[in-house]
Amino acid sequence: MTLAERWKEQLNELRDLDRYRQLSLPRGIDFSSNDYLGFGKERKGPDTFFSSGLASRLLQGQQAIWEEVETELARWHGAEAALMFTSGYVANEGLLSTAIEPGDFVASDQSNHASIIDGLRLSKAERFVFRHNDLEHLESGLKAAARKRSPNRQLFVISESLFGMDGDRAPLVDLVELCEDYGAHLIVDEAHATGCFGPTGSGCVDEAGLRSRVLATVHTGGKALGVMGAYVCGSRVLRELLINRCRHFIFTTALPSAVGSWWREAIAQVQKADERRRRLHESAALFRVELGRQSVAAGGNHYIIPVVLGDDARANEAGQRLQEAGWDIRAIRPPSVLPGTARLRISIHADHDPDTLLAAARAVAEVALREPETLACASDSCVDAGAS
Numbered sequence: 586m587t588l589a590e591r592w593k594e595q596l597n598e599l600r601d602l603d604r605y606r607q608l609s610l611p612r613g614i615d616f617s618s619n620d621y622l623g624f625g626k627e628r629k630g631p632d633t634f635f636s637s638g639l640a641s642r643l644l645q646g647q648q649a650i651w652e653e654v655e656t657e658l659a660r661w662h663g664a665e666a667a668l669m670f671t672s673g674y675v676a677n678e679g680l681l682s683t684a685i686e687p688g689d690f691v692a693s694d695q696s697n698h699a700s701i702i703d704g705l706r707l708s709k710a711e712r713f714v715f716r717h718n719d720l721e722h723l724e725s726g727l728k729a730a731a732r733k734r735s736p737n738r739q740l741f742v743i744s745e746s747l748f749g750m751d752g753d754r755a756p757l758v759d760l761v762e763l764c765e766d767y768g769a770h771l772i773v774d775e776a777h778a779t780g781c782f783g784p785t786g787s788g789c790v791d792e793a794g795l796r797s798r799v800l801a802t803v804h805t806g807g808k809a810l811g812v813m814g815a816y817v818c819g820s821r822v823l824r825e826l827l828i829n830r831c832r833h834f835i836f837t838t839a840l841p842s843a844v845g846s847w848w849r850e851a852i853a854q855v856q857k858a859d860e861r862r863r864r865l866h867e868s869a870a871l872f873r874v875e876l877g878r879q880s881v882a883a884g885g886n887h888y889i890i891p892v893v894l895g896d897d898a899r900a901n902e903a904g905q906r907l908q909e910a911g912w913d914i915r916a917i918r919p920p921s922v923l924p925g926t927a928r929l930r931i932s933i934h935a936d937h938d939p940d941t942l943l944a945a946a947r948a949v950a951e952v953a954l955r956e957p958e959t960l961a962c963a964s965d966s967c968v969d970a971g972a973s
Contacts, residue, residue: 618645646839673805679833682707752885780809879950
């Protein structure tokens with residue numbers, strides 16, 4: 586049985602039980618939302634949209650604006666369908682815990698985001714964590730899983746496209762080919778790439794022409810697009826499955842319909858942002874060159890720039906010194922990264938001017954090249970100014 590056949594069978598079972606769900610617009614006098622005191626209807630946003638979500642999408646939370654947004658998103662990515670979620674964390678957890686089942690096998694990159702890790706835990710599938718971007722290690726896991734494959738056992742591989750803490754990209758073409766060799770389904774988290782790579786900014790999967798060869802992609806609005814919420818792109822049957830079986834979609838209040846107008850604006854804006862994308866990548870290259878001139882090693886290749894310092898206390902001290910000097914650059918420590926790889930994480934933006942970039946790079950070099958000091962900050966009583 587193929588994965589699509591499995592999903593269609595599950596949906597047909599819901600139809601037979603009269604439990605099949607469909608999104609429908611509100612009609613008539615409201616006796617279905619959770620707007621118990623009526624405040625939500627009184628608070629109007631732009632264009633008279635409700636400023637509150639009022640209820641889940643399967644109740645009063647379904648508004649015409651979300652159908653419009655999802656249609657535009659699917660068209661932008663060249664996908665069959667898209668479905669909105671309240672955040673990227675929720676989208677990853679919901680997708681993975683719904684599409685992947687306990688009898689399945691899933692391989693996950695060691696550097697994947699916590700939301701992916703938690704989604705896989707919820708799936709209860711057999712999990713294999715492969716070393717970061719190590720295709721040989723991944724293949725060893727797929728090969729072992731393929732040897733004990735049963736008729737309804739599905740294989741999955743999960744990776745970010747641009748890794749949020751390492752700043753490097755997954756070898757997507759190689760991942761797709763490896764998945765095809767073993768009959769596995771690839772899911773790609775495009776959170777940090779959406780808006781910044783690919784045709785009209787639609788991400789690394791589309792840039793590589795792989796849309797038809799991946800099972801699904803996950804995108805967030807709260808990064809490059811500058812708007813709250815997230816979405817999953819995939820097939821129509823996947824969207825149908827998520828509407829019917831994804832607890833993270835069914836049992837949560839919808840985003841306010843006013844946010845839908847922001848999404849429409851963001852989608853139109855990002856597709857025309859070639860100049861901003863060019864500035865972003867040029868600015869990241871300038872910053873990296875200056876770090877190199879200052880003899881500081883930086884990880885990754887793009888606009889997420891990790892400077893690994895190793896020790897937690899040293900990274901935290903460096904972050905505090907930078908913030909005291911007026912640079913909002915923070916320490917990232919375990920569990921966000923592996924033990925012994927605490928770092929400064931620098932996020933370059935398209936609106937950083939060259940002088941600012943050069944000055945910031947020199948400031949980072951100054952703290953990164955300092956000899957470690959034994960400070961009160963290393964004690965348990967230290968005020969934690971870094972990101973964890």
